[in-house]
Amino acid sequence: MSGREDHVKYGSTPIHLGRAPDPLAVADSVVLDVVAAAILVDRRLLTVSKAVAAHVFYLPGGKPEAGESHQQTLARELDEELSAAPVDAQPYLVLSAPAALEAIPMRLTVYRCDLTSPPRLGAELADLRWISAVGLRAPDVLAPALRDLLVPRLVQDGLLAD
Numbered sequence: 629m630s631g632r633e634d635h636v637k638y639g640s641t642p643i644h645l646g647r648a649p650d651p652l653a654v655a656d657s658v659v660l661d662v663v664a665a666a667i668l669v670d671r672r673l674l675t676v677s678k679a680v681a682a683h684v685f686y687l688p689g690g691k692p693e694a695g696e697s698h699q700q701t702l703a704r705e706l707d708e709e710l711s712a713a714p715v716d717a718q719p720y721l722v723l724s725a726p727a728a729l730e731a732i733p734m735r736l737t738v739y740r741c742d743l744t745s746p747p748r749l750g751a752e753l754a755d756l757r758w759i760s761a762v763g764l765r766a767p768d769v770l771a772p773a774l775r776d777l778l779v780p781r782l783v784q785d786g787l788l789a790d
C-alpha cells in the first residue's frame with residue numbers, strides 16, 4: 629500500500645476522497661535522465677544528429693537502461709553511436725532543459741572524456757560534426773540545452789574555440 633490514503637478502489641476505478649492528486653508532484657516524476665559526452669579536440673566539440681531528427685545536433689549519449697550506472701550508459705552509447713569507448717570520463721555539468729526530441733523536462737549529465745579511437749558514424753546516426761562556438765550558436769542546429777547552457781560554459785572555461 630502506498631503512503632497516500634486519499635482514495636479507495638472499487639473494482640478498477642479509483643474514487644478520490646477529498647485530496648486531488650498534486651499535479652506538480654506528477655510533473656516532477658517525469659524528468660528524462662540523459663547521459664552524454666563532451667568530447668573536445670583542438671577546442672572543437674563533437675556533436676551528432678540521429679536519423680530520426682537529422683537537423684538537430686547534440687552530444688553523443690542517451691538514456692540509461694534499467695540498472696545501468698551513468699558510466700555504463702556512456703560506454704554503451706559511445707560504442708553504439710561512435711564505435712569507440714570513453715577514456716578518463718569525468719563529470720562536468722548537470723543541465724536542466726527540455727529534451728530536444730521528446731520535449732519533456734530533461735536532466736542532462738555531461739561527462740568530459742576522450743575516445744579510444746576516432747569516432748565512426750553508427751547506424752542510428754545521420755551525421756557527426758566537430759563544431760566551434762560560432763557553429764554551435766546557430767539557432768536551428770543545436771539542441772536548446774547545448775546552445776543556451778553548455779556552449780556558454782565551455783567558452784567561459786576556455787575549452788571551445790569562439
Ligand SMILES: Nc1nc2c([nH]c(=O)n2[C@H]2C[C@H](O)[C@@H](COP(=O)(O)OP(=O)(O)OP(=O)(O)O)O2)c(=O)[nH]1
Nearest residue numbers: 662664686687688689690691726727728729730771
Ligand atoms: N544524447 C543526447 N540527448 C540529448 C541531448 N540534448 C537533448 O536535448 N537530448 C535529448 C534528445 C532526446 O530527446 C533525449 C535523448 O534521446 P536519445 O535518442 O539520444 O537517447 P537514446 O539513444 O537512449 O534513445 P532511444 O533511441 O533508446 O529511445 O534527450 C544531448 O546533448 N545528448
